[in-house]
Amino acid sequence: MDRLTVFSGNANPELAKNISGYLGVELGDSIVSKFSDGEISVKIEHNVRGNDIFVIQPICFPSNDNLMELLILIDALKRASAGRITAVIPYFGYARQDRKDQPRVPITAKLVANLITVSGADRVLTMDLHAGQIQGFFDIPLDHLLAVKIFVEHIKKRIDCSNLVVVSPDVGGIKMARAYAKKLGVPLAIVDKRRISTEKTEAMNILGEVKGKDVCIVDDIIATAGSLVEAIEALKNKGAKDVYAAISHPVLSGPAIDRLQKSSISKLFVADAIPLSQDKLIDKIEVLSVAPLLGEAIKRIHKEVSISVLFG
Ligand code: R5P
Numbered sequence: 001m002d003r004l005t006v007f008s009g010n011a012n013p014e015l016a017k018n019i020s021g022y023l024g025v026e027l028g029d030s031i032v033s034k035f036s037d038g039e040i041s042v043k044i045e046h047n048v049r050g051n052d053i054f055v056i057q058p059i060c061f062p063s064n065d066n067l068m069e070l071l072i073l074i075d076a077l078k079r080a081s082a083g084r085i086t087a088v089i090p091y092f093g094y095a096r097q098d099r100k101d102q103p104r105v106p107i108t109a110k111l112v113a114n115l116i117t118v119s120g121a122d123r124v125l126t127m128d129l130h131a132g133q134i135q136g137f138f139d140i141p142l143d144h145l146l147a148v149k150i151f152v153e154h155i156k157k158r159i160d161c162s163n164l165v166v167v168s169p170d171v172g173g174i175k176m177a178r179a180y181a182k183k184l185g186v187p188l189a190i191v192d193k194r195r196i197s198t199e200k201t202e203a204m205n206i207l208g209e210v211k212g213k214d215v216c217i218v219d220d221i222i223a224t225a226g227s228l229v230e231a232i233e234a235l236k237n238k239g240a241k242d243v244y245a246a247i248s249h250p251v252l253s254g255p256a257i258d259r260l261q262k263s264s265i266s267k268l269f270v271a272d273a274i275p276l277s278q279d280k281l282i283d284k285i286e287v288l289s290v291a292p293l294l295g296e297a298i299k300r301i302h303k304e305v306s307i308s309v310l311f312g
Contacts, residue, residue, distance in 0.1 A: 002052055006025055007027070009070055019088075019298065044076050058274055074119040088298065091127070127293070128271075147273075149293075150290060155184065159244060165214070166188050170227065189208025225259040225260055246270075250276060260285075267284060269286050270285060
């Protein structure tokens with residue numbers, strides 16, 4: 001493949017800059033702005049014919065604008081005769097709408113996958129998908145990275161793990177939690193939410209021993225922080241001591257920051273796939289960079305060598 005070139009929309013320019021820094025290339029020159037009516041305008045400012053192009057754009061808030069920027073950037077690059085285009089989507093928004101869990105609802109994650117493919121992407125690079133099966137929504141090659149290694153290395157430095165238990169906040173997160181527990185060499189516990197009756201809401205059971213233990217809750221997304229705060233309460237009621245959390249994607253919407261501030265969490269570790277505005281950078285949050293992981297994957301995809309060493 002010809003020259004490696006990295007472009008970015010407005011979703012996370014800082015991450016794009018750090019990835020370019022890791023790769024030792026300059027960020028491609030483009031203008032991604034808006035017309036006065038809100039439509040997105042894109043202009044690629046230099047020749048990209050034959051280039052191997054990576055477009056860095058998480059689908060985070062404002063999700064619809066960021067998704068449209070990604071699609072339009074890919075379209076512009078395709079029409080400028082790019083050699084190959086990889087959509088680098090460190091946070092795949094709309095991923096939680098991945099199945100019909102009630103009648104007459106869409107599968108928006110599949111629609112987004114279709115849009116990305118139709119826009120002209122040749123491949124996709126993403127990280128910590130809400131559900132691994134979303135890979136199958138694409139009929140183009142997709143590489144799915146896991147940030148667990150980065151989180152585990154950081155946790156080992158920041159926490160005394162001798163009394164630690166890893167906790168999955170729901171049954172769906174067991175696979176991810178098991179990977180953390182294995183790498184940290186600590187036991188696993190699970191928060192098991194049960195509906196008592198149609199009128200009564202949920203009972204929280206804890207599967208596994210947490211009494212007198214420090215706990216680290218692991219998850220893919222923190223949005224309103226509802227799931228996290230519920231899990232913290234249930235764990236505290238069962239006698240857990242210090243509570244930490246490692247959550248890849250800090251969506252942090254609505255009441256999330258307020259809930260975190262009021263909660264008894266000691267530290268929340270998140271990745272920089274989604275940028276955090278100043279008002280969200282509270283003391284309890286520590287941000288870990290996934291730029292080297294994404295940069296190394298891009299380097300290997302460009303050189304057409306295996307990237308499986310980066311999985312997990
Ligand atoms: C659920 O399946 C996800 O893994 C997250 O636990 C959930 O989406 C987080 O959302 P919230 O913070 O709004 O509870």
